[in-house]
Amino acid sequence: QVQLVESGGGLVQAGGSLRLACAVSGRTFSNYLMGWFRQAPGKEREFVARIPWTVNSTYYADSVKGRFTISRDNAKNMVYLQMNSLKPDDTAVYYCAVARGYDGLGRPIWAYWGKGTPVTVSS
Numbered sequence: 001q002v003q004l005v006e007s008g009g010g011l012v013q014a015g016g017s018l019r020l021a022c023a024v025s026g027r028t029f030s031n032y033l034m035g036w037f038r039q040a041p042g043k044e045r046e047f048v049a050r051i052p053w054t055v056n057s058t059y060y061a062d063s064v065k066g067r068f069t070i071s072r073d074n075a076k077n078m079v080y081l082q083m084n085s086l087k088p089d090d091t092a093v094y095y096c097a098v099a100r101g102y103d104g105l106g107r108p109i110w111a112y113w114g115k116g117t118p119v120t121v122s123s
Contacts, residue, residue, distance in 0.1 A: 002026040002112040004096045009117030016086050020117060022079040022096030030054045033099035033108050034072055034079045038092035039116075048094070049081060050108070063089075086121045093118050 008020040020036070035050035049060045049070035058070055069082040079096060093116040099108035 002098050004098065004112055004114035006094060006096045006114045006117035009094060009119045011120045011122065012086055013122050014086060014088055016121075017082070017084045018086060018119060020081040020083065020094055020096075020119070022081075022114060024077040024079065024096075024098070031101050034070070035097045035099060035108070035110065036070060036079075036081045037095045037097055037110075038090075038119075039095070040089075040092040043092075045095070050099075051079070083119070086119075088121045088123050091119060091121045 003025045005023045006020060008018060010018065012018050030053055032053045033050050034053060036048040037045050038048050039045040047061050048064055049058065049068055051058050051070045051072055060068060067083065067085045072079045083090065095116045096114040097110045098112040100111045101109055103109055
């Protein structure tokens with residue numbers, strides 16, 4: 001129902017910047033959340049940032065606060081992740097995701113995922 005395609009990953013030096021993009025196609029709903037996750041080698045997939053489809057209320061993982069910015073363009077069905085002051089620890093495959101809503105405990109239900117785009121930050 002919803003398809004996500006990430007782009008913009010690549011190799012960047014520490015301290016540099018990179019902007020990831022997520023193209024959203026298929027059905028979208030006003031109550032959806034847009035989010036970014038990442039998974040580093042040998043580590044669990046972790047939440048990075050999210051933004052509601054209709055409200056500019058962003059939320060970030062502590063590890064990226066002040067450095068990353070999530071944004072969207074509803075007219076273009078695009079979600080972005082601007083990454084500044086990149087660190088080697090930011091090296092991971094970054095995934096775009098969509099939550100269709102919330103569960104009974106108020107937790108986002110991340111129902112749709114892209115295939116990911118790799119980001120490598122060198123020292």
